[in-house]
Amino acid sequence: MFAFIVRRLLYSIPVLLATSFLIFTAVSLSGDPAARLKANPRYDQKSIEVIEKKYKLDKPIPVRYFYWLKDVTTNKLGTSLNTNQPIWPDIKRVMSHTAQLIVTSSIIAILIGIMVGVFSAIRQYSIFDYTATSLSFLGFAMPTFWLALLLQILFVNIYLKWDLRIFYTSGLNNPDEGAFSLDRIQHLGLPVATLVIIDFALYSRFMRASMLEVINSDYVRTARAKGLAEWRVILHHVFRNALIPLVTVVALNVGGLLGGAIITESVFSIDGMGFYFRSKLAQLDIYAVMAWLLVTSVIIILANLLADIIYGYLDPRIRYS
């Protein structure tokens, strides 16, 4: 197992190098990274030249890439060209905010998805099953940004009409309020609800399919033939085995969750990773964007690795060596 983890980690290094090189090249080819500085009247010719020297902007792209890579790895993700500020403190701050959003919504979505998927599978073709199926099709077709806006419009209008503040529609907290308070829940309620509705569709559909596959397998028939109570068959033989593939789906969805975070955080103006990324991209702060992409790629690779490890632990037929 240990050898497997080490091998996978070693394998992901060239993948990261290749992707970061390709993105760096594509980004660098699009224009002058110092264009923003040159447009800023507060920077004179001399200081721009100093910055260009410092970041090797006068060198060809592959050379620039290696200097960037060195800066990123030795200097905590490097420095933003536009603001001349270190990038890591910003990323650290927004990561914790996005983690609150993503982890909360994922836990809720997974729990609801499992419950609905299990009941749909046990009562296949029942009214409940049809309702859940229709809802999940709607969830698949629903643009995340539109759903977020609907919730926002609804609660803005509730506030305007009845002066009733159930959920806040923008920001992360009011001033002087801590991270663990009713205020934070009121702020995160709508973004979390948006992500839950979107992800619930995926998880419940998958759970239903996975349950149905196990229900029709031979060992379940054997369990029933032994005369076990139905709830025992469902709980011990079907449910536990049907859960295993869900691990992979959840892990593969991490990229999708980050995409969802970009959208919901933009709608609700939450100071998280997605909001940060979008604003840095709009400012063409290229080194901050590169650092963000690097961090998220590492997160995605680690999530996939974690899924493989958990999968191997849960499913005794799979043994890594």
Add this chain to the structure above:
Amino acid sequence: MLASAAAEEAFEYGLEIKARSQWAYARRRFLRHRLAVGSLLVVTAIFVCGAFANHIAPYGFEDVDLIYGDQGPSAKHLFGTDELGRDYFSRVIYGIRTSETVGLFVAGLSTLIGVMIGVLAGYYGGWIDNLLMRLTDLVLTLPALAILLTFSALYGSGNKWRIALILALFFWTGLARIVRGVFLSLREKEYVEAAKAAGAGDLRIMLRHMLPNSIGPIVVNATLTVAQAILVEAALAFLGLGIQPPTPALGVLVFEGQDLPQDWWLTIFPGLTLVLIVLCVNFVGDGLRDALDPTQRRVRA
């Protein structure tokens, strides 16, 4: 033997046996899928409206009428107007045109790329397969929306063709993997061996023998890509880094409406259109998945 016996039996009962091609079977199975047929009609109607937007829309998409600004849905303005008095029903119809263009273009081009890469990887195997599949892995380790945002911000310049091209260059990975998988298994089939023995070249085997047998997943995937591309394009436009405001796209309309939460119709109608298109295209894709599965032969007479 069996077939002729069945034919004789059928003849005795005064029934007729009709030869049906694979396509005829597929068409009959699809037509039996009522939800898919209905969705196909709806989505065709929507797309035709979009294609003939300048004939169907009651107003131009930039016609300003300040007297009728900020009005809710009415008989005169079905989807209401924005603060400049632009008719949102007309703008939505023009928006459909942009969105369908992007969706169809992305589906076509990404299918072409995905099929080519999948065919080469699956047919030749070995280092070609390894190289191409590592390339798809690279694309898949990145957060998709973020990378599309980056490229459309840097290279898109708000133009719908550029955005569509960028989407197509990232949308082929799923199909490439599917086609590769199908080709890997088809490669071992007897008829491929027979074709080889008969002296057919690689290209002929790939295009004449193997590709028609993998058409099902390709068509289904292309259909679902139309919906996905429309959704992602709308998300890019909504975030302000895709298609830019003077061009009327459904995402752009939602983007412009979001500043006025009191004017709910500016957000509701473009979004609802988007949901309807995507929902219908997904249902059509589902119907096609059932219809094009050649292992299903049963057709109700």
